[in-house]
Amino acid sequence: MVCSALRRVAHMHVYLVRKASSVSTGHHHHQALGSRTAASEFAARGAPGGAVEVLGKSYPRDDYSNLSRKVLSRVGRNLHNQQHHPLWLIKERVKEHFYKQYVGRFGTPLFSVYEDFSPVVTTWQNFDSLLIPADHPSRKKGDNYYLNGTHMLRAHTSAHQYDLLHAGLDAFLVVGDVYRRDQIDSQHYPVFHQLEGVRLFSKHELFAGMKDGESLQLFEQSSRSAYKQETHTMEAMKLVEFDLKQTLTRLVTHIFGDGLDVRWVDCYFPFTHPSFEMEINFHGEWLEVLGCGVMEQQLVNSAGAQDRIGWAFGLGLERIAMALYDIPDIRLFWSEDERFLKQFRVSDINQNVKFQPLSKYPAVINDISFWLPSENYTENDFYDLVRTIGGDLVEKVDLIDKFEHPKTHKTSHCYRITYRHMERTLSQKEVRHVHQAMQEAAVQLLGVEGRF
Secondary structure, three states, X not given: OHHHHHHHOOOHHHHHHHHHHHHOOOOOOOOOOOOOOHHHHHHOOOOOOOEEEEOOEEXXXXXXXXXXXXXXXXXXXXXXXXXXXXXXXXXXXXXXXXXXXXXXXXXXXXXXXXOOOOOEXXXXXXXXXXXXXXXXXXXOHHHOOEOOOOXXXXXXXXXXXXXXXXXXXXXXXXXXXXXXXXXXXXXXXXXEEEEEEEEEEOHHHHXXXXXXXXXXXXXXXXXXXXXXXXXXXXXXXXXXXXXXXHHHHHHHHHHHOOOOEEEEEEEEEOOEEEEEEEEEEEOOEEEEEEEEEEEOHHHHHHXXXXXXXXXXXXXXXXXXXXXXXXXXXXXXXXXXXXXXXXXXXXXXXXXXXXXXXXXXXXXXXXXXXXXXXXXXXOHHHHHHHHHHHHHHHEEXXXXXEEEEOOOOOOEEEEXXXXXXXXXXXXXXXXXXXXXXXXXXXHHHHHOOEEOO
């Protein structure tokens, strides 16, 4: 891992400071080349014994710490709360729909909305509270941003489910930024935004209006099947599933318009069963828009709602916005270019908007090849290094070749890095500074053997 490599290389801090000086001499002081140097970008990782500051709080580093300053700089931006930002528009449309469609007994909205929770959560909140096993691959350092062994940047808004249920809430939406280490292309970014919905039902609420509803039960002791949990009656599960699918079909119809073809794909999540992915046919292509399911009763019980049964769903705001507004590149959501932002300043949040592309500047493409170390290498470590040094200059990274030496059995990777600025033309000279910094940092930080 990156932090273990840092500990092995005692002179690394000096190296990065020197390298940063050469990088910052490049033309056009962009975020990847300017005052936020490579040294400061990597400083957040540090060796155990230091601390990382997030939103005014200090967290001691340890062997788990792997948060780069590139990602840290995104914490607190809260794009979903910036008025007239495209992500804000989607969030507001969802809120408006739920406020109008679902009203409580006293005429107030049934669903409460939480959009300001800190993205720093405990590993217990992010994993254990959701019944995610200790050995589940989703916990890997290579996939998450850890402040230390006990705290992390949330990987999903579901990290707040338990606390809200424990507080006695039975219908709520949570919106926020989430963080995952991932590949680099036009659809993926280490920070994106989720909207989570949860609703619980009492026996009376679920069976109200049904013939002989008083005789029906929520729970039984039976066996788990592909269709239901061992503690749920078939009648209760079918009604919850029906309500969930009806609720979400209404939601996507509100967002995308009438006449949608919808299909449900069976899938697996640790915290729901049965679980589904919802796909819609949009512009002639099937698009996955959200995941959902009947909440695991063990999770509901642990939060103190043993007499209730419920559903949950989660959707990505970027995915919806990219499809609805024809936004081609996820990096655009972080743009401060007025030509982008002004297109979404509409008087009505439901107004149709079709993004008019900015002039597409030419790409600069460079390859990087190296022999992998014998251990402690993951592709996400390299992608994170590329994002940290290259910033949003990097449009995508493709693994274009893998080779195993027949005698040494060492493995070589060749990555093609596409650089493209969203607002101006890049020169090969300035890209060369960034690319060289990546090559040298990969050798020093990841322990690879360069084939440059």
